[in-house]
Amino acid sequence: MSTALEQSTVPRFYTKEEVTRLVKKSYRTILRWVDEKGFPKPRPFVGANVFMADAVDEWVKKQLGEA
Secondary structure, eight states, X not given: OOOHHHXXXXXXXXXXXXXXXXXXXXXXXXXXXXXXXXXXXXXXXXXXXXXXXXXXXHHHHHHTTOO
């Protein structure tokens, strides 16, 4: 018997530290990109802001010309 969690798709997310390492930019730059370049907005989750991984991955692919 599977649980409800196993049956659903749990979204992946990145912490701000993971995003800064991924794009090699400061958190301040990333927040500016949210306003100026359409970077995915962080969302509150358990006392911290996180980024939805699928949205970030898609944005990065577009910037690299892969999407």
